[in-house]
Amino acid sequence: MLLRIENLKTYFESKRGVVKAVDGVSFTVNRGEFVSVVGESGCGKSTLAYSIIRLINPPGKIVGGRIIFDGKDLLRLSEKEMRKIRGKEIGMIFQDPMTSLDPLEKIGDQMAETIMEHVKVSKKEALEIAGKMLEKVGLPANRINYYPHQLSGGQRQRVMIAMAISLNPKLLIADEPTTALDVIVQEKIMDILESMKKEGRTIILITHDFALASERSDKIAVMYAGWLVEFGKARDLVEDPLHPYSKALIDSVPDLWMDKKIKPIPGFPPDLANPPEGCRFRPRCPLADEKCKKEPPAVDLEGRIVKCWHYEV
Amino acid sequence: MASLKAYIITRALLVIPTVLILLTVVFFILRIIPGDPITAMVGQKVPPEVLEKLRHEAGLDKPIYIQYIEYLKGVLTGNLGRSMIWGKRPVIEEIMDHFPATLELTIFGFIMSVLLGVLTGAIAAFKRGSKIDTSMRIYSIVAYTLFIPWFGMLLQMFFGVYLKLLPIGGRITPGNAPETITGLYVIDSILTLNFNALVDALSHLLLPSLTLGIVLSGAYTRILRNNLIDVLSQDFITAYRARGVSEWKVIKHAMKNAFIPVVTLMGLQFAILLAGAVLTETTFSWPGMGTFLIERIEYRDYTSVQGAIVFYAVFVALISLIVDIVYALLDPRIRY
Amino acid sequence: MEVKNLATTIFGVIPKTEGRYMVLAGMAIVATVVIMAVFAPFIAPYDPIKSSGDVLQPPSLKHIMGTDNLGRDLFSRIVFGSRVVLSVVLSASLVSMIVGVPLGLISGYFGGKLDRVLSMLMDSMYAFPGLILAIAIAAVLGPSVVNAIVAISVVYIPTYFRMIRGQTLSIKAQLFVEAAKAIGATDFKIMRKYIFPNLIPTLVVVFSLSVADAILTEAGLSFLGFIVSAPTPDWGFELASGRPYLPAGYWWMITFPGLMVMLLSLGFALIGEGLSEIYAPRRER
Numbered sequence: 001m002l003l004r005i006e007n008l009k010t011y012f013e014s015k016r017g018v019v020k021a022v023d024g025v026s027f028t029v030n031r032g033e034f035v036s037v038v039g040e041s042g043c044g045k046s047t048l049a050y051s052i053i054r055l056i057n058p059p060g061k062i063v064g065g066r067i068i069f070d071g072k073d074l075l076r077l078s079e080k081e082m083r084k085i086r087g088k089e090i091g092m093i094f095q096d097p098m099t100s101l102d103p104l105e106k107i108g109d110q111m112a113e114t115i116m117e118h119v120k121v122s123k124k125e126a127l128e129i130a131g132k133m134l135e136k137v138g139l140p141a142n143r144i145n146y147y148p149h150q151l152s153g154g155q156r157q158r159v160m161i162a163m164a165i166s167l168n169p170k171l172l173i174a175d176e177p178t179t180a181l182d183v184i185v186q187e188k189i190m191d192i193l194e195s196m197k198k199e200g201r202t203i204i205l206i207t208h209d210f211a212l213a214s215e216r217s218d219k220i221a222v223m224y225a226g227w228l229v230e231f232g233k234a235r236d237l238v239e240d241p242l243h244p245y246s247k248a249l250i251d252s253v254p255d256l257w258m259d260k261k262i263k264p265i266p267g268f269p270p271d272l273a274n275p276p277e278g279c280r281f282r283p284r285c286p287l288a289d290e291k292c293k294k295e296p297p298a299v300d301l302e303g304r305i306v307k308c309w310h311y312e313v
Numbered sequence: 314m315a316s317l318k319a320y321i322i323t324r325a326l327l328v329i330p331t332v333l334i335l336l337t338v339v340f341f342i343l344r345i346i347p348g349d350p351i352t353a354m355v356g357q358k359v360p361p362e363v364l365e366k367l368r369h370e371a372g373l374d375k376p377i378y379i380q381y382i383e384y385l386k387g388v389l390t391g392n393l394g395r396s397m398i399w400g401k402r403p404v405i406e407e408i409m410d411h412f413p414a415t416l417e418l419t420i421f422g423f424i425m426s427v428l429l430g431v432l433t434g435a436i437a438a439f440k441r442g443s444k445i446d447t448s449m450r451i452y453s454i455v456a457y458t459l460f461i462p463w464f465g466m467l468l469q470m471f472f473g474v475y476l477k478l479l480p481i482g483g484r485i486t487p488g489n490a491p492e493t494i495t496g497l498y499v500i501d502s503i504l505t506l507n508f509n510a511l512v513d514a515l516s517h518l519l520l521p522s523l524t525l526g527i528v529l530s531g532a533y534t535r536i537l538r539n540n541l542i543d544v545l546s547q548d549f550i551t552a553y554r555a556r557g558v559s560e561w562k563v564i565k566h567a568m569k570n571a572f573i574p575v576v577t578l579m580g581l582q583f584a585i586l587l588a589g590a591v592l593t594e595t596t597f598s599w600p601g602m603g604t605f606l607i608e609r610i611e612y613r614d615y616t617s618v619q620g621a622i623v624f625y626a627v628f629v630a631l632i633s634l635i636v637d638i639v640y641a642l643l644d645p646r647i648r649y
Numbered sequence: 650m651e652v653k654n655l656a657t658t659i660f661g662v663i664p665k666t667e668g669r670y671m672v673l674a675g676m677a678i679v680a681t682v683v684i685m686a687v688f689a690p691f692i693a694p695y696d697p698i699k700s701s702g703d704v705l706q707p708p709s710l711k712h713i714m715g716t717d718n719l720g721r722d723l724f725s726r727i728v729f730g731s732r733v734v735l736s737v738v739l740s741a742s743l744v745s746m747i748v749g750v751p752l753g754l755i756s757g758y759f760g761g762k763l764d765r766v767l768s769m770l771m772d773s774m775y776a777f778p779g780l781i782l783a784i785a786i787a788a789v790l791g792p793s794v795v796n797a798i799v800a801i802s803v804v805y806i807p808t809y810f811r812m813i814r815g816q817t818l819s820i821k822a823q824l825f826v827e828a829a830k831a832i833g834a835t836d837f838k839i840m841r842k843y844i845f846p847n848l849i850p851t852l853v854v855v856f857s858l859s860v861a862d863a864i865l866t867e868a869g870l871s872f873l874g875f876i877v878s879a880p881t882p883d884w885g886f887e888l889a890s891g892r893p894y895l896p897a898g899y900w901w902m903i904t905f906p907g908l909m910v911m912l913l914s915l916g917f918a919l920i921g922e923g924l925s926e927i928y929a930p931r932r933e934r
Binding site: 335618625633 | 769770772773774776777778779780781782784785786788789861865868869872873885888889892895896898900903904906907908910911914915918919922
Binding site: 053055083084085086087088091092094095096099100101102103104105113114117118147149160163164 | 547548549551552553554555556557558559562566569570573643644645646
């Protein structure tokens with residue numbers, strides 16, 4: 001077990017009230033696993049990712065739960081200790097490669113700065129490491145002398161990945177790393193991520209693209225309106241989804257070859273400042289009934305988690 | 314890769330039409346009124362022969378296009394004619410006598426304005442939404458509506474008259490001036506290790522540059538605050554933090570990014586700085602270009618006045634060129 | 650009372666942003682000075698150009714701002730001085746607007762060679778220090794109120810030109826203008842009916858801020874002696890007159906006129922800043 005999230009709650013203060021972006025999420029990620037967190041926009045998956053590395057800024061706040069990483073509860077650490085973990089133990093890859101790099105610094109300098117922040121090496125050594133990392137993601141080492149605006153989107157994303165792995169972190173969190181890229185580049189980036197996994201790293205992928213998640217993940221966590229509604233092995237979940245929402249998601253994914261009828265999910269995701277009473281999926285769920293007016297418990301079926309009154313095994 | 318040279322050359326070439334236009338505008342302004350500027354400046358009470366003589370001296374009896382060509386020729390060779398009063402010295406020499414004083418005042422005023430502006434802007438950005446933020450923004454508006462002579466005199470009154478701490482006029486105590494190397498007393502006194510002169514010069518510089526500095530800082534406060542707030546919300550700042558980079562370094566990177574557009578503002582502010590310097594010089598009896606201009610207007614020294622305006626025009630154009638080059642040096646995205 | 654209702658209505662109509670307070674504060678200040686100027690003979694307790702007391706008296710109950718070196722009541726001089734300031738600044742700004750706005754609109758709308766030439770000319774003038782340009786013009790023309798109006802209006806023409814031209818360009822790029830062209834509207838009609846109304850918000854903001862700046866320019870010119878001569882009262886000129894007495898500790902002759910300059914400028918600046926907050930409120934995350 002590398003990462004265990006227990007009843008994590010992250011709330012935001014807003015004019016409309018308290019937005020419960022992450023409301024009681026629990027699941028476990030084991031070493032070497034590739035876990036995807038999927039859900040619609042606004043379901044809280046990005047907030048979850050940022051909560052793990054504790055980069056939630058006001059008006060947001062992590063209000064409850066535990067995040068056990070490598071034996072330590074991250075929420076109990078001081079900011080100083082947390083900073084040591086960021087970058088070195090946990091690496092993060094961001095969504096938009098255009099804006100995630102400092103436009104005023106050379107690639108190599110940015111990478112070297114991170115390296116030198118965590119380990120005692122000279123600038124020269126740090127730059128060498130940076131060059132090697134770039135090669136690892138398929139870029140020539142001389143790109144360390146380039147400025148971000150001189151690279152394409154796909155190249156910049158590779159740089160982000162190189163930066164994230166340069167200190168050999170145990171856990172890599174990728175927040176929608178391919179959303180801003182075209183499909184072909186997307187494939188290449190996913191290949192790189194998979195090779196990272198093969199080298200023994202643990203990967204958490206945040207995405208709204210269910211097809212992408214189901215292709216390469218070991219496990220999938222499905223989020224809806226701040227809740228974890230289902231969690232389990234990818235193959236099991238895709239072949240036999242237990243939660244109506246997961247089922248609806250799978251049904252709504254277009255299949256290139258089959259003549260499948262696409263069934264979009266009716267309705268809209270709820271306002272997280274004013275979620276519906278009881279089960280948050282109730283307004284859109286085909287199986288909803290009186291029982292659903294009470295919040296369903298998250299049932300743990302030997303590693304398979306589902307938060308529903310009406311799951312079908 | 315970086316084509317800095319090409320950029321500088323392109324930008325430098327652009328200066329030429331700008332300066333040309335300014336020179337032409339100045340030329341025509343000084344000749345717009347019916348009759349001629351000599352008559353206007355000297356008045357009616359002068360016998361016609363003297364008027365003719367003055368006009369001839371100033372070259373105003375030649376056809377206009379010849380005047381224009383000679384004028385341009387003169388500017389290019391640094392010949393701005395001769396003063397019409399006293400020793401009839403070349404105008405350029407008189408200007409050079411007064412320019413270092415203005416330069417020194419302007420430099421110190423500029424430094425003060427940037428420091429104050431960046432400081433207040435940064436505080437406002439980091440304490441965003443708080444009362445401190447609001448008061449910084451009020452400061453920025455109040456600062457630029459301050460009337461320079463008034464504010465300067467208030468400072469004179471308080472520090473010079475009541476507290477008797479600082480001198481209220483002039484550049485230095487008479488006789489104390491350091492050996493002239495650059496004409497800038499502060500630098501000259503450092504170079505000649507004359508610490509007495511250094512302290513004297515600095516104490517005279519303090520109030521005028523503070524006046525200029527505060528009044529001009531307002532614009533920087535606001536732009537830095539807004540830029541900094543924008544930058545701090547950008548992804549790459551979060552990315553830095555996600556890699557465990559220390560908060561100080563993050564702030565440093567944020568400031569660097571926020572500061573670059575400010576450099577452009579500096580170019581525009583420079584013109585305001587020069588204008589403000591005229592008022593500051595008059596208020597503090599500072600013997601610079603501003604005092605020179607006003608004085609020569611009073612003495613109806615037409616050629617000197619024209620020369621001074623031309624000098625201002627060329628100087629402003631040069632500074633804006635320098636600012637653009639500095640901007641290109643700082644922002645790698647500009648160097649195509 | 651009617652005034653109270655008026656205030657509430659205005660207050661209610663202006664959108665709920667911080668800008669609202671700024672605009673109101675600014676309007677209050679400007680209104681006060683305008684009233685002062687318009688009703689000067691009724692507000693000023695004494696004749697501003699005749700001596701009405703002992704010389705160099707500090708502020709007292711009899712002379713609330715004191716007297717100057719010729720025994721004239723300073724408050725009365727300030728009240729009457731507001732007439733000069735407002736008439737010069739508002740006339741000059743009006744002229745700048747009348748020249749600069751149409752030029753900016755035409756230049757921005759038609760583009761091409763005319764635009765390039767005009768822009769270059771205006772940009773060069775804009776880059777030149779305003780006060781120095783005004784001094785040059787005023788010096789050549791000679792000190793007088795009319796000449797000051799000419800000088801100051803020339804200084805601000807490029808400001809109006811640039812702002813209006815910029816706005817025209819961005820409005821022109823919008824679809825509804827293209828649509829108007831497609832249905833055969835003439836250029837003049839497009840400019841009049843579609844573009845100009847959308848320029849008004851920007852114009853009001855630019856006007857307020859330019860006037861704020863022009864007040865300082867006028868005060869500067871006046872201070873240097875390029876506008877009025879004794880005994881006419883004008884705020885900047887008062888400062889210059891009072892200056893020799895400063896080292897001896899006579900503070901009121903400088904403090905009050907300068908304060909008025911700042912307050913009036915601040916008033917217009919607040920209106921301009923407040924309005925621009927209202928039109929484009931900052932996204933507060």
